[in-house]
Amino acid sequence: MQYNFDEIIDRRDTGSLKWYYTDDTIPLWVADMDFKAAQPILDAVEQVVQHGILGYTKPTDALYDSIIKWHGSLYDLQLTKQNISFSPGVVPSLALMMNVFTEVGEAVLVNDPIYTPFMSKVEQNGRKLVLSALKEVDGKYHLDLADIEAKIIEHDVKLYLLCNPHNPGGRVWTIAELEALLAICKKHNVAIVSDEIHQDLTLTGHTFIPFLTLAKGYEHNVVSLTSMTKTFNIAGIKGSMIFATDEALVKKISQQQHLNDEYELNLFAYRAMRVAYEQGNEWLTQALNYIEANIDVTVQFLEKYLPKIKVMRPEASYLIWVDCSAYAKDDQVLYETLREAKVELSAGFKYGQEGHLKMRINVACPRVLLLEGLNRMHAALGVTATSS
Template sequence: MNYLFNEIIDRKDGLGLKWNHLEQAFGSEEILPMWVADMDYANPQPIIDSLKKVLDGRILGYTAPPESLYNAIIHWQKERHQMELSKDSILFSPGVVPSIALIIQALTNEQDAILIHDPVYTPFSNMITLNKRRLVRSPLLIENNQFKMNFKDIEKKIIEEKVKLFILCNPQNPGGRVWSKKELTTLAELCKKHGVLIISDEIHGDLIFSPHQFTSLVTLDPSYQDFVLTLSAATKTFNIAGVKLSMIYIQNPKLYEQVSYYQECIEHSGLNTFGYVATETAFSKCEPWLKELMINLSDNLETITTCFDTELPNVSYMKPEGTYLFWFDCSSLRLTDEELMEHFVRVGKIALNSGAAYGPGGSQYLRLNFAAPKELVEEGLKRIKLAFEN
């Protein structure tokens, strides 16, 4: 089936952040946006049809999550990730970042230490500091152009800082690592040993390149259910970020009660009708679309790595094992992080994410979003090459 992944859709003059806030973010509208992590692909047709059906009802009143939505989520997680869920272990949230904030508020106190990797998805650190918790970073190692966890440093930080919570990104954003079972087990055992809770952000868990295999942390040992809270959504996988719905899976009844109670206190659980409908449709009807998507993303990734290997052989990069994000080193340009961004905007006419935003360990890197029609990816590569050559 042809899902038109090479159709170029005009996203300008709409509400989308990626294409319509370039002046505010980069100081120019005449650039190619390959930054914000949503896709430049049309949504799966079953999702569009299901949302149209809601509108055809002509009344947008209050709603609640139906049993069929719970069933779709439970089936998806069991079949794809071997996660055993029940309705009573699922909470809904507007998004992964709001979920992180909610859990921080519900399960930690002000000035408690929370540990994250460096570099890692920017909102992790933002939610920690905005909620007046102490931010602790463990720098990732780089071996064979891939991130590796520094377990000695992690345990040292846990002990010295009296860490209460670890926030994990799996698959890793921005580097695209899909953590192995051995790595995940080692991390979980350290946290178990020292009484540290884990938030496992697994929103990219369905976007995995062969032969790599994603493992949900909580599935590795039944005891991990006692201290691991898993965050997931259909939004990244099926390009529906705008419907604002994600899930928190908590299999420890006590932790579930604590988070659920705090959610009620701040009226955090009244969610979007379209989010319920789109998520259920995604998990129940759109797996064929996902298979086609991964073929397209794999092809784009091959195009990118071939370009870097042949046209920019002195530029190192991390080939992602998952996600649709490409992380590459720009230190050869000998520019500051601020000058680097300005250079790619001014010379390359392209909008990318600054690596420095992901923590000190991201300095001198840029992040490219390659979930776009091949024509746009090829144009983006021309602009990146131009920036390196000038």
């Protein structure tokens, strides 16, 4: 079927985190899409309700098969039922991994900039946060492998939290980059947890490589985290997966999950996950085409009307990382200036020191809303541009 991604669905007064405003602010911030979910998923959820009994539910063999087939066919990631654990979300899984791989007080390395919970969960769980800044070359981020190894040695790092595809920069790390990182971590016996939640949103011309496919001989120290929720815009259902292929590691993860009874999903999540992987590909293909067109629109608009903004074109996802340093000198002032113009972006300083005077734009919305948001950005910053 043909989906209509231009349809505007009013999300105000629904409890939506993204659309919490009481005015006409255009939200281009938190990472969910303003697109109706795939019809097979909506039908499946409705069928669960119509059945009428919303009781305790466990994952079925058909669900496991759908996960195994999706990841095997798209990414050559060979999984078995035993390799798959369920979790309420990737962020809870990041916190869980602190207890799987480290002790209180030990060092955990993350890149800067990075999705905020990578930093907050390390510190909230009593671990030592170590940052390695990404290097920006030719408009995109690169891993600073020399700095990563130096920080590992200096701080006796036990765990590396990787974000692939990267949020907020949109990089899809290449196989050469991932293999170089793996070699460093193996050399110093550092565990690797790879957040791969944006994997299915990889854009044209780029190839996503699951870290586990490279980890032969080091599987006891590698875990991947992913979910169908970002892919199919069903984040409110809650549900994610933990992939590990080493038997002893799987057992340790299970033991940690059972400490807090965080190993089950609700019946809607199980059902939606299975149907998404079995029948969601048509919707996803169309959504990605629309998103790529929105990325083009955004890049072209900024080049024409706010040319001093430096745009980091994403290789995956619907999030665009932009450098607004030519238009402001203070992070809070930049954020508030845009909010006063009734457009909200994600403030870059929340992603680490390297987010100074940067913003993250979510373009996964009907084009008319995106253009209105961009015009408000121009109204807020354009005067500054012409006077600078």
